Amino acid sequence: MEDLKKLTKKKLYQLAKEKNIKGRSKMNKNELIKAIKMMEECDPETSFEAEEKLAEQTKSEEIKRDILIAESYDENSFSSQTHVLKEDSTEAPNIEHKYIKEDYPIPERYNITKIVLLPVDPSKHFTYWELSDETINLLKSQYKHFRFVIKLYDNGNEVLPIDINDPIGKYYIFYHAPFHQLFVVFGVLVNDQFIEIMRSNTIVVPSDEISEFAEEEIWMTKMKDWKEIIKLSHGETEFFADSNLPFQKIIETLIQNQIRKISSSWENLK
Amino acid sequence: MKGYWMPVLHSHLPFVKHPEYDYFLEEHWLFEAITETYIPLLMNLKKLEEENIYFRLTTSITPPLAEMLNDEYLRNQYEKYLQKMIQLTEKEINRTKNDPVFNKLAHFYNKRINDIHDFYNGFLNKNVLNGYKYFKNKGYLEIITCGATHGFLPLLSVNESAVETQIRVAVETHEKHFGEKPKGIWLPECAYYKDLDKILAKYGIEFFFLDSHGIIFGKPAPKYGVFAPVYTPEGVSAFGRDPDSSKQVWSSKEGYPGDPNYRDFYRDIGFDLDFEYIKPYISPDGVRVYTGIKYYKITGDVDLADKQPYDPDIARGKAEEHAKHFHWARDKQIEHLSKLMDRKPVVVSPYDAELFGHWWFEGVDFLYFLFKEIDKHKQIKPITPPEYLNEYPTNQVVEPSPSSWGDKGYFEVWLNPGNDWIYKHLHYMADVMEDFSKKYRDETDSVKIRTLNQMERELLLAQSSDWAFLMTTETAKEYATKRTKEHIYNFLKLKDMIEKNDIDNGFLDWLEYKNGIFDNIDFKKFALED
Numbered sequence: 001m002e003d004l005k006k007l008t009k010k011k012l013y014q015l016a017k018e019k020n021i022k023g024r025s026k027m028n029k030n031e032l033i034k035a036i037k038m039m040e041e042c043d044p045e046t047s048f049e050a051e052e053k054l055a056e057q058t059k060s061e062e063i064k065r066d067i068l069i070a071e072s073y074d075e076n077s078f079s080s081q082t083h084v085l086k087e088d089s090t091e092a093p094n095i096e097h098k099y100i101k102e103d104y105p106i107p108e109r110y111n112i113t114k115i116v117l118l119p120v121d122p123s124k125h126f127t128y129w130e131l132s133d134e135t136i137n138l139l140k141s142q143y144k145h146f147r148f149v150i151k152l153y154d155n156g157n158e159v160l161p162i163d164i165n166d167p168i169g170k171y172y173i174f175y176h177a178p179f180h181q182l183f184v185v186f187g188v189l190v191n192d193q194f195i196e197i198m199r200s201n202t203i204v205v206p207s208d209e210i211s212e213f214a215e216e217e218i219w220m221t222k223m224k225d226w227k228e229i230i231k232l233s234h235g236e237t238e239f240f241a242d243s244n245l246p247f248q249k250i251i252e253t254l255i256q257n258q259i260r261k262i263s264s265s266w267e268n269l270k
Numbered sequence: 271m272k273g274y275w276m277p278v279l280h281s282h283l284p285f286v287k288h289p290e291y292d293y294f295l296e297e298h299w300l301f302e303a304i305t306e307t308y309i310p311l312l313m314n315l316k317k318l319e320e321e322n323i324y325f326r327l328t329t330s331i332t333p334p335l336a337e338m339l340n341d342e343y344l345r346n347q348y349e350k351y352l353q354k355m356i357q358l359t360e361k362e363i364n365r366t367k368n369d370p371v372f373n374k375l376a377h378f379y380n381k382r383i384n385d386i387h388d389f390y391n392g393f394l395n396k397n398v399l400n401g402y403k404y405f406k407n408k409g410y411l412e413i414i415t416c417g418a419t420h421g422f423l424p425l426l427s428v429n430e431s432a433v434e435t436q437i438r439v440a441v442e443t444h445e446k447h448f449g450e451k452p453k454g455i456w457l458p459e460c461a462y463y464k465d466l467d468k469i470l471a472k473y474g475i476e477f478f479f480l481d482s483h484g485i486i487f488g489k490p491a492p493k494y495g496v497f498a499p500v501y502t503p504e505g506v507s508a509f510g511r512d513p514d515s516s517k518q519v520w521s522s523k524e525g526y527p528g529d530p531n532y533r534d535f536y537r538d539i540g541f542d543l544d545f546e547y548i549k550p551y552i553s554p555d556g557v558r559v560y561t562g563i564k565y566y567k568i569t570g571d572v573d574l575a576d577k578q579p580y581d582p583d584i585a586r587g588k589a590e591e592h593a594k595h596f597h598w599a600r601d602k603q604i605e606h607l608s609k610l611m612d613r614k615p616v617v618v619s620p621y622d623a624e625l626f627g628h629w630w631f632e633g634v635d636f637l638y639f640l641f642k643e644i645d646k647h648k649q650i651k652p653i654t655p656p657e658y659l660n661e662y663p664t665n666q667v668v669e670p671s672p673s674s675w676g677d678k679g680y681f682e683v684w685l686n687p688g689n690d691w692i693y694k695h696l697h698y699m700a701d702v703m704e705d706f707s708k709k710y711r712d713e714t715d716s717v718k719i720r721t722l723n724q725m726e727r728e729l730l731l732a733q734s735s736d737w738a739f740l741m742t743t744e745t746a747k748e749y750a751t752k753r754t755k756e757h758i759y760n761f762l763k764l765k766d767m768i769e770k771n772d773i774d775n776g777f778l779d780w781l782e783y784k785n786g787i788f789d790n791i792d793f794k795k796f797a798l799e800d
Contacts, residue, residue: 064610065493071607072495073482074513104752104759110698116428118693119463119672121680128694170690179489179671201428204464206680207487207671214490218667220501222659 004033012036025066062213069210109168115150115186117200122208123176127184127200131167135197139188146188153183178207273604274616274653275644276509277637278328278479280456281308281623282420284736284753285334285787289343293554296749300338301351302562304398307627307634308339309386312401314638315410316393325410325641326652329623330456331402332416333443334734337787339398340447352390355383355562358551362539362563365547371579375565378582399447406448412654414454415444418788421733422684424463424672425693429700431707431798432733434469438795439730439788441473446790453656454478456620458735459684460511460675467502477507477655479620484673485510492668497607497615499659500668507659508670514603515619518596519633526592527630530570533580535629537566564631589632593639601649616658620675689741692732695758699729702765707796710768717773722793724781725764731785732757760785 004012012032016024019039027035115129127150131139139146148167152160154177162171164186175182182203187196283303288294318325331339338344359380366372394400405411417423418439426432437455444452454477455470462484470478477499485496485508492500496510519525540552540561552559566577567585600617607615626633644650659665676683685693703726713719732754740750760781767773 065491065495068493068495068497068607068610069486069491070495072497072510072513073486074517104755106695106755106758106762110694112698116693116697118425118428118685119680120682120685121678124682126685126690126693128690130694172687178487204672206673207489208483208679210486211489211491213493217490217493219664220505220667221664222501222505223663 004036027063065213113198115184115198115200117182117184117203119182119203119205120172122178122206123174125173125175125182125203125205126170127173128170129168129186129198131197136167139197143188143190146190149187149189149194151185151187151194153185155180177205178209179211180205271614271651272601272608272649273614273651274658275515275600275604275650276328276616276618276653276655276658277326278330278456278618278620279311279623279626280330280332280416280620281335282330282332282416282456283335283338283624284734285338285419285731285785287338287341287344287784289784295553295559296746297344297347298351298559300344301348302560303624303628304339304348304390305352305355305383305386305562306631307624308398308401309389309394310627310634311623311637312394312398312405313385313389314634315401315405318638318641319405319408319410321642323642323645324652325645326412326654326657327405327410328412328414328454328654329402330414330416331399331447332420332456333418333440334420334787336399336443336447345396349396352383352387354551356380356387358561358563359383361547372565375580375582379563403448412454412656413444413448413452414456415440415452416456417458417733417735418443419730419734420458420736421730422458422461422674422681422735422738423466424461424674424681425685426696426700426733427463427466428697429704430469431704431796432696432700432729433466434472434798435726435730435796436733437469437473437475439791441475442790443788459739460484460620460673461681461684461735462508462670462674463672464669467504467506470506471504475506477509477659479509479511479618480670481511481673481675481679482513483679484508484670485668487671487673488668489671490668493666494611494613494615497611497617498613498662499616499655499665500670501665503667503669507655507665508668509616509618509655511620511675512617515596515600515617516621518599519619519621519625519630526596526636527625527633528568529588529592530568531581531585531588532568533564533585533631534566534568534574534577535564535631537564537574537577539563539565585632586635589635590639593636593643596636596640597643597647597650601647604650613662616653683742684735684738686742689738692738692754695754696729696733699732699758699761702761703729703793704797706765706768707793711794717775717778718768719793720782721764721768721773721778723791724778724785725761725768726791726793726796727785727787728757728761728764728781731787732761757785 007015009029009032012029013024015036016027016032019036021035021039024032024035109130111132112130113132113135115127118126120126129150148164150162150164150171151158152162152173152175154175160173160175162173164171173184182205183200185196185199187194283299286294286296286299288297315325315327359376362376363373363380366376390396390398402411402413406413417436419436421432421436423433423436426436440455441451451474453475455475457466457478457480460479460481462480482496485492485500488500496512499507499509502508517525519527521528538560540548540563541558545556548558548561549556551561565580567580569577604615604617607617626637630636641652644652673679674681674683706722706725710718710722713722737750737754740746763777764781
């Protein structure tokens with residue numbers, strides 16, 4: 001115990017991390033020392049016990065919550081075994097090629113003017129686009145010199161211009177934006193002036209981080225007769241909704257308020 | 271009783287039907303899954319029922335799987351397959367008669383395949399769906415649906431009608447086969463995007479499943495982690511996958527299926543035996559394939575040639591041992607969780623159904639022993655989603671994060687430089703379909719209506735996430751590429767026939783037979799009402 005007390009909080013946090021103590025980020029120095037001691041006394045096989053003791057002693061809802069979250073996912077692997085990328089196949093050689101007798105020709109393009117944005121993961125997004133002959137001819141007849149540009153918009157703000165060579169193509173955009181709304185605008189640059197031709201659909205980017213806990217949780221009760229009760233965790237606000245009431249609207253408002261709270265506190269942190 | 275365990279099986283195969291060939295390798299995906307997974311599972315459920323063991327299981331039967339299991343041509347092909355397998359196992363008994371070790375195994379397979387044959391012709395009355403319906407009607411089984419053709423919804427959502435059609439046709443097909451609308455859905459690849467819940471709610475879907483991080487990275491962070499469901503903003507329940515119990519079974523390294531005593535998947539007499547002898551039981555062009563008759567155990571980290579003979583009795587004992595271990599681990603886990611929660615936790619364990627039996631041969635027995643063990647101790651209780659929601663109708667509202675259960679957790683498996691070319695076609699076709707659905711809403715010419723309906727079938731078949739998946743894993747890349755191109759080609763040809771008002775009846779008849787999934791399809795419903 002004495003030795004541990006001499007360590008800085010940072011060191012203790014490191015130790016707690018090594019011992020995989022859940023809820024460590026919320027602990028003060030004394031709590032960290034206590035938790036580390038407790039883990040040391042326990043067989044690693046029975047670390048459940050230590051965690052429970054810890055949760056019980058501190059009586060902290062936050063620590064309980066953190067443990068539940070930590071046990072809810074495995075940071076190192078998100079996936080099921082069969083769905084592995086680029087794994088060497090040990091399967092026996094397959095014989096499909098034998099049966100590919102016909103060829104099915106498909107078009108390279110559809111002669112349309114369109115751009116699409118698709119999410120790949122929290123930091124990667126795929127866009128493909130095509131300009132119709134008509135659009136290309138129109139551009140050529142109007143401007144002597146122009147080049148293509150794609151602009152990425154994050155929650156409505158322009159963040160990233162990308163130079164493009166071809167009127168038909170695809171591109172992977174690397175931009176980390178968990179839960180943000182993104183879209184792209186395709187246009188031409190004429191004498192430093194951007195002229196928009198088309199814009200894509202809007203995507204909501206997947207997240208790879210744990211959101212804040214809600215200051216006020218929203219709970220919903222679904223009754224057998226399809227009446228729903230929506231209430232906040234502290235029970236101050238309660239809505240009853242049935243088919244006559246736009247309950248989705250109520251939840252949307254509640255959630256929007258939550259999100260606003262979270263994002264404003266997140267902005268403050270930055 | 272400390273808490274609940276929710277086992278979920280995802281039963282799916284892409285629609286593969288090739289009446290143009292007597293023998294078609296990929297049709298065997300279905301025959302193998304029936305023989306190795308679906309029938310052995312149903313046989314074990316029957317045993318559990320007869321032994322009066324309490325069990326609950328949630329399983330998806332995806333619309334293409336249901337359509338194939340019900341397809342007359344494929345059912346006939348399956349009976350032929352079974353006859354051939356019986357014949358092969360009989361020949362094997364004769365071939366191994368001087369070798370007691372292998373002769374015992376030959377008898378084991380012969381009895382097994384005969385039992386499966388009898389169960390199929392008897393209890394199942396020549397249709398596997400009958401077995402699922404039986405256990406559903408008894409309340410043991412919660413059957414859920416999936417996307418109509420397992421379309422990867424987030425990447426189709428550029429056209430909302432495309433997603434809605436995947437859901438609507440799935441619900442209609444489920445009702446056709448099981449007599450009522452599904453309460454829940456296994457989202458194809460567990461892939462979720464913001465606002466998908468609106469469409470699910472519209473079609474009466476009450477619950478779905480997500481991988482752990484889809485819940486944990488939701489907004490706000492969920493109070494109970496994945497150990498209780500959450501409601502999406504539209505009030506649809508989302509259950510999150512428990513990472514521990516998944517890994518114990520999934521992982522080929524640290525998981526149970528890698529035990530040296532279990533049957534090896536890769537050593538198969540289709541590759542091992544003399545060519546002339548095995549010729550009638552492999553591909554008619556002479557290419558060796560798996561027969562399902564496998565005589566060796568995993569043995570350890572050794573070359574295929576050094577594998578040792580398999581002992582079914584020892585392996586079965588191992589399955590029982592692993593079931594006991596799994597029960598012990600869940601019991602511990604659930605006891606632990608229950609101390610941190612003010613309600614009974616639920617541990618959700620979803621797996622691909624074909625893992626049990628097909629990949630992990632003893633996995634079906636593992637499930638049987640596991641339910642027995644749970645029933646014996648009564649510390650944890652198997653449960654279905656509707657049962658849990660009935661007990662706990664109040665849940666936190668959380669906006670899930672877009673996610674999937676694929677490698678790395680997001681959409682890369684289905685969208686990467688190896689397969690990204692498909693999306694411009696899928697999106698274009700959906701836009702055309704939507705346009706035609708409005709334009710020909712009042713069409714009365716029956717041939718034109720059939721043509722337009724077939725266009726929708728070709729679109730749905732092209733949308734199967736299986737093709738993009740197989741292109742990425744390179745397991746059947748050429749077949750997957752060819753299938754994608756085939757449906758794009760067919761769609762565009764049919765479109766051309768409509769636009770030129772010049773229908774090739776022979777072509778239409780052929781496609782309706784070959785790609786005749788969803789006989790009740792109605793293209794007029796494709797476009798959403800304005």
